[in-house]
Each structure stands twice: as C-alpha cells, then as structure tokens.
Amino acid sequence: MRLAELSRRSGVATATIKYYLREGLLPPGRQVNTTTAEYDEEHLRRLRLVRAMIQVGGLPVATVREVLGHVDDDSLGRSMRLGAALWALPQVQEPDEEDEYVRTAQREVAALLDRLGWQNAKLLATVSPAYRSLVVAVAAFRRLGYAWGFELLASYARLMHEVARLDLDFVETHPSEAEKVETAVLGAVLTEPMLQALRRLAQEEESTRRYGFE
Amino acid sequence: MRLAELSRRSGVATATIKYYLREGLLPPGRQVNTTTAEYDEEHLRRLRLVRAMIQVGGLPVATVREVLGHVDDDSLGRSMRLGAALWALPQVQEPDEEDEYVRTAQREVAALLDRLGWQNAKLLATVSPAYRSLVVAVAAFRRLGYAWGFELLASYARLMHEVARLDLDFVETHPSEAEKVETAVLGAVLTEPMLQALRRLAQEEESTRRYGFE
DNA sequence: ATGCTTGGATAGTGCCGTTATCCAAGGAGG
DNA sequence: CCTCCTTGGATAACGGCACTATCCAAGCAT
Numbered sequence: 001m002r003l004a005e006l007s008r009r010s011g012v013a014t015a016t017i018k019y020y021l022r023e024g025l026l027p028p029g030r031q032v033n034t035t036t037a038e039y040d041e042e043h044l045r046r047l048r049l050v051r052a053m054i055q056v057g058g059l060p061v062a063t064v065r066e067v068l069g070h071v072d073d074d075s076l077g078r079s080m081r082l083g084a085a086l087w088a089l090p091q092v093q094e095p096d097e098e099d100e101y102v103r104t105a106q107r108e109v110a111a112l113l114d115r116l117g118w119q120n121a122k123l124l125a126t127v128s129p130a131y132r133s134l135v136v137a138v139a140a141f142r143r144l145g146y147a148w149g150f151e152l153l154a155s156y157a158r159l160m161h162e163v164a165r166l167d168l169d170f171v172e173t174h175p176s177e178a179e180k181v182e183t184a185v186l187g188a189v190l191t192e193p194m195l196q197a198l199r200r201l202a203q204e205e206e207s208t209r210r211y212g213f214e
Numbered sequence: 215m216r217l218a219e220l221s222r223r224s225g226v227a228t229a230t231i232k233y234y235l236r237e238g239l240l241p242p243g244r245q246v247n248t249t250t251a252e253y254d255e256e257h258l259r260r261l262r263l264v265r266a267m268i269q270v271g272g273l274p275v276a277t278v279r280e281v282l283g284h285v286d287d288d289s290l291g292r293s294m295r296l297g298a299a300l301w302a303l304p305q306v307q308e309p310d311e312e313d314e315y316v317r318t319a320q321r322e323v324a325a326l327l328d329r330l331g332w333q334n335a336k337l338l339a340t341v342s343p344a345y346r347s348l349v350v351a352v353a354a355f356r357r358l359g360y361a362w363g364f365e366l367l368a369s370y371a372r373l374m375h376e377v378a379r380l381d382l383d384f385v386e387t388h389p390s391e392a393e394k395v396e397t398a399v400l401g402a403v404l405t406e407p408m409l410q411a412l413r414r415l416a417q418e419e420e421s422t423r424r425y426g427f428e
Numbered sequence: 429a430t431g432c433t434t435g436g437a438t439a440g441t442g443c444c445g446t447t448a449t450c451c452a453a454g455g456a457g458g
Numbered sequence: 459c460c461t462c463c464t465t466g467g468a469t470a471a472c473g474g475c476a477c478t479a480t481c482c483a484a485g486c487a488t
Contacts (some may be wrong), residue, residue, distance in 0.1 A: 003466065015447050018467075035454045035465045036240030048358055055307070056354040062446070074397050079425050082383040086414065093269070095403035111458085113415075120422035121415050144262055144400065147234050147383060155380055156405070157412050161414050164416035168424065186358065188414070190368070194351035195413075196406060200300065201327075201335050202342030202378035203402070208334035210382065211260055217435065229478050232436075249434045249484045268476090275476070 001039045002027075010047045018030065024065050025050045049186065057189035065086065071181050078181060085185045090129040095136050105139035111150070116157055163195070215253045217243075223262045231261065238279050239264045263400065271403035277302065283396050299399045304343040309350050325364070330371055335372035377409070 007014040020026045025044055029037035046068075053067070055101035070076075095102045109131065113122045125131045141148070145197045171184045221228040234240045240260055243251030260282075267281070284290075284298035299343045310318045323345065327336045339345045355362070387397045 002464095004356070004464085010488095011446075014466090016445085019446065022467090028353070030303070031452070033467095034469090035452080037466065045358075052354050052358055056351060079421070083418070084420075086417070090411075090414070099312045112262055118415070118419045121419040124418055124422075128415065128418060130411045130418065133407060134415060136412035137270060137404060137411060141404055141408075144266055144404075152380065152384060156377065156409060157416070159373055159376050159380075159408060160412040161416040161420065163345060163370065164415055166366060166373075167417055167422055168371055169414075183360070184366050186360070188417070190351060190355055193342065193347060193409060194355075195352060195370060195374060195409075196346045197304075197348035197407075198374040199377055199381075200304070200402070201348060202371070202375040203300070203334040203381055204297070204342060204344065205294065205332040206375065206378045206382055208338075209296070216433095218433085227478075228435095230476085233477065236436090243433095243435095247485070249436090249486090251435065 001044070002036065003039070006039045006047065009044055012047060012049070012051060020047070020050060020061075025061065049182070052186070053189050056194070057091070059189065067185060071185060076162060079088055082181050082184050085181065086188055087129055089185075089188060090133050092129045092132050093136060095132055095139065099139065101139040101143045104142060105135045106154070108138055109135055112153055112157060115150075115154055115159070141212060143177055153182060167191070176198070215258070216250065217253070220253045220257060220261065223258055224265070226261060226265060234261070234264060235274075239275065239282060253262070260370050262303060263396070266400070267403050270407055271427055272407070273403065281399060285399060296395050297335070299395065301343055301414040303399075303402060304347050306343045306346050307350060309346055309353065313353065315357045316349060318356060319349045322352060322364070322367070323348055325365055343401055379422055381405070386390075 001009075003014050003017060006012075007017055009045065010017075017026065021028060026043060029039040029043065033038050037137055047061070050068075053064050054061065060065070062151055066088040067085050070081055070088055073081055085207070095106075097103070102153070110122070110125070113119075115189070121131070167184075170187065172181055174180050176185050215223075217231060218227050218372050220226075221231055225232075233242065235242060240257060240265070243253040243257065245251050249400040264278055264282075268275065268276050284295055286301055287295055287298070290298065309319075311317070324336070325338070327333075327339070333343070335342070352372050381398075381401055384401065385394055388394050398411070
C-alpha cells in the first residue's frame, strides 16, 4: 500500500500523514526505491490510533509521540511500559510549591490517600503526574473559595476506584501481551471523553428527575 | 480598584486582563473618567473564575465567553440557565451521520439509555451535546476494533450516575440562588480534571495491588 | 508645568496542527 | 525511448489561538 492508498483508507490527507511521519508518530514505510515506499496494515492501524488520540482524546502531537515511544519500548517489561505510557499522558502544569493553596491541597490529598488506604499510590505520590494534577485541581477549587467537605472528595475517589477496577478488568480480558499495553493506553485516552459525556448525560437525567424541565 | 491592582491581586498580567475585557469575559469597570476605570471585588471573583476555567479546565476563551453569557442571562430561570451553560461546554465535534460506526454507536447508546431507564436523557438526546459526544467516543472505539461488551458501558454509566448525584447534592448545599448556577458550572469544569486525576491515581493503586511494582 | 500612570486601540509574537508548493526520481503508455 | 503522471521528501506557508508589547492621548500628582 502506498501513501495515497493509506490516505484513502484512513481518511487522513496525505500531507498530514507526511507530517506524522516527520514527527515520528508513524514509522516510515518500507522504502522500495527512491520515490516509492510501501505501507502495510500495521501502519493503517497505527494511523487510526494516532488520529483517535489526537481528535477524540485531544492530545497534542508531542504527547502522542511520547506515549507511543513508551508503548514501543521493548526494553521495558509490560507493566513498566504501561506505567511509562500512562505517565506521559497528563500534560501537567507543575504545582507552584510557594502557593499556600497548593500546600494546603497537598496535605488534603495526602490525608485522602490515607483515608482510602491507597498505600501504593502514596508511595508513588512524589513522582506520579496524576498526583500533581489532583493537587492542582484541588488547589484551584480552594482558591475560588469553595470549601467542600473532605467526605465529598473521598466519595468521588471511591467511585473513581470502581472505574479503575473496570478499566483493569477490561485490559485483562485482552489476550495478547502486546495488545494489552496499547489497549490500556487507548482506554485511558478514549474513555476519558466517554466518561465525561456519560457524566454530563447523567447530570441532565438526574437534574430533570429532581427539578423537571422548567 | 484599578486595573493595576486587579492584576496584582489576581496574578494576571494587565495586558491579559485587557484582552479578557475586549473578549467580553469580564464586564467593563465603572468608568470614572476618560483614563480611569474602577473595578470591584466582583470583577476579581469573575477574573479568578475565568482563569480557573481556562487554566485548570482547559476551556478555550470563546467557550468561556459563551458559558458566562448563559450564566449571566437573567431572562432564563435557574434550571434553564444551568442547562444552557452546561450545554455550551463540550466543544463537540459533530458526529458524521454517514459513518457506519457512528450509526452503530447511536443505536448502542440508545439501547444503553433504555437499559438504564434514563428516560429524560433519552428525550434530550437529539439536542444534548453530551449525547453526541458519547456517540463520537463510542464510534471511535468501535472504529479501532475494540468490542467491549454492552455491560461494561452500562457499568461505567451507572458509576457516572453516582458521580452526577454527588455533583447535584453539592450544588444543593449552596444557599444563594445566584451562586448555584456558577457553582454548578464551575463544578462541571473543575471537577473534570480532578476526577481524571483521581481515576489515574486509582489505576496506579489498583495496578500495583494486582501486579506489584515490577 | 512636567513627568508618571492610566485605559484603550492596534499590531505583533509564539506555538501548534495542518496544508500547499516545489522538486527530482520513478513507472506506465505509446 | 520519450513523455506524462504520480510518488515521496523537503520546505514554506497558513490559520487559529492565547497572549503580550507598543503607542497614544488624557488625566493626576508634585
């Protein structure tokens, strides 16, 4: 399959595919001669994956490259590869340690992990981007003067733990080792907008149940 | 309070504040004379809200303007105002009705709403952006060849319904009517990254519980 | 009066994802 | 063999977005 066909079957413009090749999101095709390169089904699959991450998941190109780099890294074992790929995701803004709201949020999150008994997460706290994201989000809330109780945060966390269990159960149903990492990453990226949509729908449903349509 | 002070107290550069004023994210100050405008605490609060939506929530400026327009729209009742504001959020890409995956996803989502008994959501389906987002996300998954079972989707939906109940409970604890709309919108925007972070943390916790650190 | 500050208008910057333009080298048809 | 079309690769251009810097005239303080 040549570039033109890859473009036709994927619905992505040739110029864009060339761009992805340049950016290293797509491995180069098998060079037949100076002016011809041959692509296969694996390229098509990878291209669709890239598009999904960018369009549906909204990830920037640089992040996609990084994530795929981890997914393809054969020097790591599966669980490390998965962890590395997931950690590349979040596009974190570093929390400002000077900010008093940030420091308060850090204490609050630490207390939360204790309460929930998430011992492993606590060990990972200093390095995990998810931990930092959480701190930033909590701090933003506090900065705006919203003081929801600790219990609310814990309730959200418990629900998301349920979600995470579903996530991992699903990954386990996938037989191939190679696919598992990809599945997990894709799951993390694509299910986020899905969960968000489900939440909004549920809000609409619950809101009309409580207050009607007026 | 003048522009310079507003900038100092919010940590936002004056040039940026001017930009927000121009874009209509911030109401103009009280014009004292040709070269002086006076801002108050309400401006500061609004500015912080805008910043949180943009920085933490990651919303584009145009969306923020639209959302705030609905929040401020006195011609609507509370619940309509809230609904309008929430519907302005999602930055939806329209699903392509021609695409077979999209049509399959539509049937699947409809079946899901039936199964869950979300009758109200079903009525809103044709107009709700959340519904369309969900269809797009499900279609993207199917297009990549992932065929998770219907039950998994339903489980996620039930969990997000729990989340939505927490969301609305929290809004109800807020006394002021005026604040309720703002709280709900802010909640929708700011808790999204928070939930996302909680989910990733939970994944890390659950993953190390199941597979250890290797 | 004079020098500094203010708000407003306008233009410029940097980044990012994408797309258009060129070009030389093949390959296909006569 | 010659011509014409297509190919892939390099490079430049584009459009959108969130800011940011520059000017400017009008006030205020000293």
